[in-house]
Amino acid sequence: xxxxxIVPVIFFLLLxxxxxxxxxxxxxxxxxxxxxxxxxxxxxxxxxQVFAVIDTAKNSIAFAxxxxxFIFRKELMQEHFNENYVESDKFPKAEFTGTYSxxxxxxxxxxxxxxxxxxxxxxxxTKAIEEAGSIEIKSGSILGTAAFRLKPEDFGISIPxxxxxxxxxxxxxxxxxxxxxxx
Amino acid sequence: xxxxxxxxxxxxxxxxxxxxxxxxxxxxxxxxxxxxGSGPVYVTGTFKxxxxxxxxxxxxxxxxxxxxxxxxRFGQLNSGSYxxxxxxxxxxxxxxxxxxxxxLAVGIGRSSTQKTFDGYLKYKLVRQTEGPHETPLSLSLLxxxxxxxxxxxxxxxxxxxxxxxxxxxxxxxxxxxxHLSVQLxxxxxxxxxxxxxxxxxxxxxxxxxxxxxxxxxxxINAEYNYLLPNQLVSTEIxxxxxxxxxxxxxxxxxxxxxxxxxxxxxxxxxxxxxxxxGKGDIFFGFNISRNFNLSKHAKNG
Numbered sequence: 001x002x003x004x005x006i007v008p009v010i011f012f013l014l015l016x017x018x019x020x021x022x023x024x025x026x027x028x029x030x031x032x033x034x035x036x037x038x039x040x041x042x043x044x045x046x047x048x049q050v051f052a053v054i055d056t057a058k059n060s061i062a063f064a065x066x067x068x069x070f071i072f073r074k075e076l077m078q079e080h081f082n083e084n085y086v087e088s089d090k091f092p093k094a095e096f097t098g099t100y101s102x103x104x105x106x107x108x109x110x111x112x113x114x115x116x117x118x119x120x121x122x123x124x125x126t127k128a129i130e131e132a133g134s135i136e137i138k139s140g141s142i143l144g145t146a147a148f149r150l151k152p153e154d155f156g157i158s159i160p161x162x163x164x165x166x167x168x169x170x171x172x173x174x175x176x177x178x179x180x181x182x183x
Numbered sequence: 184x185x186x187x188x189x190x191x192x193x194x195x196x197x198x199x200x201x202x203x204x205x206x207x208x209x210x211x212x213x214x215x216x217x218x219x220g221s222g223p224v225y226v227t228g229t230f231k232x233x234x235x236x237x238x239x240x241x242x243x244x245x246x247x248x249x250x251x252x253x254x255x256r257f258g259q260l261n262s263g264s265y266x267x268x269x270x271x272x273x274x275x276x277x278x279x280x281x282x283x284x285x286x287l288a289v290g291i292g293r294s295s296t297q298k299t300f301d302g303y304l305k306y307k308l309v310r311q312t313e314g315p316h317e318t319p320l321s322l323s324l325l326x327x328x329x330x331x332x333x334x335x336x337x338x339x340x341x342x343x344x345x346x347x348x349x350x351x352x353x354x355x356x357x358x359x360x361x362h363l364s365v366q367l368x369x370x371x372x373x374x375x376x377x378x379x380x381x382x383x384x385x386x387x388x389x390x391x392x393x394x395x396x397x398x399x400x401x402x403i404n405a406e407y408n409y410l411l412p413n414q415l416v417s418t419e420i421x422x423x424x425x426x427x428x429x430x431x432x433x434x435x436x437x438x439x440x441x442x443x444x445x446x447x448x449x450x451x452x453x454x455x456x457x458x459x460x461g462k463g464d465i466f467f468g469f470n471i472s473r474n475f476n477l478s479k480h481a482k483n484g
Contacts, residue, residue, distance in 0.1 A: 024209070024212075026212070026213075051213045051217050052213075053209050053212060053213055055209060060209060061209075062209040062210045062212075062213055063213070064210065064213040064214055064217050065217075066217065066224075068224050074245075074248075074476055075245035075246075075248070075285075076245065076248070076434060076474050076476075078227070079227045079228050080433070082227060082228075083227065083228045083361075083399065084399040084400055084431075087361075087399070089361035090361070093214070093217065095210060095213070095214070097209060097210045160400070160432065162432045162433065163432065163433045166433065
């Protein structure tokens with residue numbers, strides 16, 4: 001009989017675990033694109049297979065993507081990106097892990113501007129970044145967006161002087177992820 | 184403390200663990216599903232250009248891309264100071280390659296050697312992939328036709344048909360590592376006319392090419408074409424061996440080459456190379472290729 005008394009306790013504890021876990025949402029179809037515009041050439045690279053997870057209980061967030069998932073308009077550019085710039089064979093992934101904070105409590109539906117803070121690893125170089133974004137809480141889903149700029153040189157990606165004029169100093173990065181919270 | 188209490192504490196302890204590790208595990212979770220979810224990916228950049236040196240590679244322009252290639256070979260290094268060690272003479276091939284689809288490419292060219300026109304079709308049959316269910320090799324089929332238009336007053340019987348040769352090649356390549364690619368090329372050549380009855384019209388050869396990256400934008404290349412013996416006997420034909428150094432800058436690939444062949448098309452460098460490395464019949468030269476995007480889709484990018 002003693003053993004039976006423990007059963008509800010176990011259930012209760014499992015419930016705590018469950019409720020903790022149920023605040024995590026995963027998306028496999030997040031979008032990250034980067035853009036460069038110069039007088040000589042425009043670069044558009046978009047990845048629609050970004051893995052992103054958000055934990056609304058802990059306000060933590062993480063992204064991971066395969067560099068080879070970036071699709072360019074020009075195939076040769078894509079080849080050069082993988083072979084010469086991000087070196088995808090050596091560094092196949094880029095990832096971000098961090099937290100977000102909002103001045104307001106995010107318990108109702110609506111758009112919340114947030115500050116995302118964390119570590120971005122790209123081309124084998126990890127750098128702390130802090131960028132503004134927004135989180136929109138909808139019924140059944142959460143939409144996260146951000147737009148910011150990154151310097152290739154900050155991540156050890158060197159750009160030869162001969163093509164320097166064709167690639168802008170800073171890349172415009174756009175992020176957009178929808179997490180389904182109710183099936 | 185009773186067993187019940189102890190086990191409660193123990194359970195509590197274990198139950199809390201995953202929660203505490205959660206921030207780190209978010210990324211682990213992602214990375215696990217990222218590696219599990221990734222499908223096969225085409226291997227790119229097996230070779231930088233459409234030619235190892237003289238030999239064509241499995242690479243072809245992407246759909247809607249036009250590749251212009253200028254191939255240039257000076258004269259023989261051993262031709263003496265009077266000819267400025269070969270720099271006085273030059274042989275040139277101008278070529279245009281166009282990607283009809285991502286698998287099919289078409290090309291035309293004109294060489295100054297024997298005033299030769301050439302055309303080819305290249306089809307990427309199999310493309311090497313990585314990831315689950317990887318395809319280990321890339322296979323391309325290459326068919327070429329060449330026609331020389333040089334006038335010979337002593338050979339008035341040379342009509343267009345006699346001047347034509349055909350080549351079929353199976354290009355088998357593998358990018359072994361990110362720095363090393365190899366290619367094997369079984370070759371069949373048909374000459375409509377050969378100099379003597381002892382020479383065969385159907386000629387077989389086996390070529391090999393290798394590319395080794397030395398930096399992100401430079402590589403060293405070598406190729407060798409082995410002509411099977413007792414096929415072309417009326418003239419002393421040497422196997423074509425070439426060394427090259429690729430330098431890539433954006434849409435250009437610049438290749439510096441040394442070869443014992445002066446001509447740059449299959450029917451000529453495989454079956455008509457009379458130069459020998461041992462005697463110093465070495466031709467210095469370069470290939471420059473430039474990629475243009477003609478399709479609207481590519482232009483908008």
